[in-house]
Amino acid sequence: MLLAIPKEEILERQTTFINRLHEHQIDCAILFSVTDIFYLTGFHFTPTERPMGLLIDSTGKTHMFVPALEHEHTEMNAYVNHVHSYPEYPGIRHPMEYLKDVLAECHFTGKTVGIDSDGYGSPMGYRGPRVSDILSANFVSVGGWIQEARLIKSPNEIELIKESLRWSHLALRLLQSYSKPGLDAIEIEGRASQEASLTMLKALGQNFKAYSGYGNSAFAVFSGQVGPMSALPHAITQSITLKKGDTLGTGSDAAVYGYHSELERTMFVQEASREQERYFNLMVEAQNVAFRTIRAGIPASKVEEEVQRYFQDHGVTHLTRHHTGHSLGLLMHEAPFFDLGDQTILEPGMIFTVEPGIYVEGLGGFRHSETILVTEKGMEMLTYYPRDMESLICG
Known part of the structure; x- marks a missing residue:
């Protein structure tokens, strides 16, 4: 028995989600939910004070945004096209400022962007700005979309x-x-x-x-x-x-x-x-x-x-x-x-x-x-x- 969800099924989940974005005329998406990211990428992590998220650009490419200490872990386990990492705490520049750079690089600015929440959150001491504070875009909630997809089990x-x-x-x-x-x-x-x-x-x-x-x-x-x-x-x-x-x-x-x-x-x-x-x-x-x-x-x-x-x-x-x-x-x-x-x-x-x-x-x-x-x-x-x-x- 295969003790995992195969890569093909995970990529199929991504395609289904991306198609739904297009149906709703949503250009890009930013997801912070640990469970939903795991469902879409096969990458499981513990949400600490270090922001982590899944980005899907307007071409359908997938990007993981992670702290530097998770870079190798992400590349080994996440079915995504790109991994972007930022320097670890302590530091003068906040991680969300690095996310701002990545979003600009991936052409999220000025687009219609689906979000599951307006920013990263964790009970382990995270403090930081909202996504709407660092990105100029038309935001649309896609909260609950992945939960709906998970209702019927394969x-x-x-x-x-x-x-x-x-x-x-x-x-x-x-x-x-x-x-x-x-x-x-x-x-x-x-x-x-x-x-x-x-x-x-x-x-x-x-x-x-x-x-x-x-x-x-x-x-x-x-x-x-x-x-x-x-x-x-x-x-x-x-x-x-x-x-x-x-x-x-x-x-x-x-x-x-x-x-x-x-x-x-x-x-x-x-x-x-x-x-x-x-x-x-x-x-x-x-x-x-x-x-x-x-x-x-x-x-x-x-x-x-x-x-x-x-x-x-x-x-x-x-x-x-x-x-x-x-x-x-x-x-x-x-x-x-x-x-x-x-x-x-x-x-x-x-x-x-x-x-x-x-x-x-x-x-x-x-x-x-x-x-x-x-x-x-x-x-x-x-x-x-x-x-x-x-x-x-x-x-």
């Missing part, structure tokens, strides 16, 4: 997500096997994630690239969702000792060439009470309602409507806190969403999570998450970890 993308799931399953299986009373959650997470990652690296070999910001290529976590804390859908990883009867919120992922999947299971330490079993079964059936609803041609909101109707019929709407699911791929959360306000029409090739949750204060949270593929007649379940309570008792 066969290569689907295979990478399936490969991600193979290792997600291993990581979660290890997490479950190591979850016993008296052990610390962080210790269990670390052991399972490291073992899964090492096994994954040995199996996939030297051609494997995670392109992930995580410390491990594959990981499984509780994220603080242990015992009563599992009633918080987005708790934070912390040191908690597992004890008998705890509800566990577990999840796993493995990055493969930048692509992600999602696998979550509600588990229990050694035993579960009748009350835990009741909410567990309600959650599982809510998932089944979603599965029966999903198919190409319906709005995403329809899935949420049916799940909400089920929750209302069983009197647990007040215990729900989030939508039924979301798309994913290069990011863990992408649009569209299974939510009442999302009218996006489902199409074959879209990949979603299905994760309706029930959260009971003092008892715990109950949520499985499946990764599914939308098909013409319904959906294909890509996750295959057991969903029944008996299989999810730990220790």
Whole structure:
């Protein structure tokens, strides 16, 4: 299996984007989004205080603008025509002044220029001018164009997500096997994630690239969702000792060439009470309602409507806190969403999570998450970890 998106597919993505620019009478484009640049060029980077961007000129040529320390990295990995680099900090001249020179050299001045944002941005200390401060042009927003292109996954993308799931399953299986009373959650997470990652690296070999910001290529976590804390859908990883009867919120992922999947299971330490079993079964059936609803041609909101109707019929709407699911791929959360306000029409090739949750204060949270593929007649379940309570008792 090819553990990457082939060059031909990446260049095809560029052609599609450039053709759309021409259709909208846009001469050039400047993109700063890390994810969108990776999608269009195959070049992945971490956005720091050093500005980096993708330029597409009026002839359709592609240019990467990067700091000098990234020049070789860019030439080795980016499918672009030209790489322009600027001197590294510290320096008197701001990097955006160097970008101004490159834009002039590439004849962006006075043109209609598509931008995803009016300047570079990063939470890592970047400060600098906007693009509109350094370039005289007619600016048009192309924000969201690449996100739209990413909605429907290609066969290569689907295979990478399936490969991600193979290792997600291993990581979660290890997490479950190591979850016993008296052990610390962080210790269990670390052991399972490291073992899964090492096994994954040995199996996939030297051609494997995670392109992930995580410390491990594959990981499984509780994220603080242990015992009563599992009633918080987005708790934070912390040191908690597992004890008998705890509800566990577990999840796993493995990055493969930048692509992600999602696998979550509600588990229990050694035993579960009748009350835990009741909410567990309600959650599982809510998932089944979603599965029966999903198919190409319906709005995403329809899935949420049916799940909400089920929750209302069983009197647990007040215990729900989030939508039924979301798309994913290069990011863990992408649009569209299974939510009442999302009218996006489902199409074959879209990949979603299905994760309706029930959260009971003092008892715990109950949520499985499946990764599914939308098909013409319904959906294909890509996750295959057991969903029944008996299989999810730990220790």
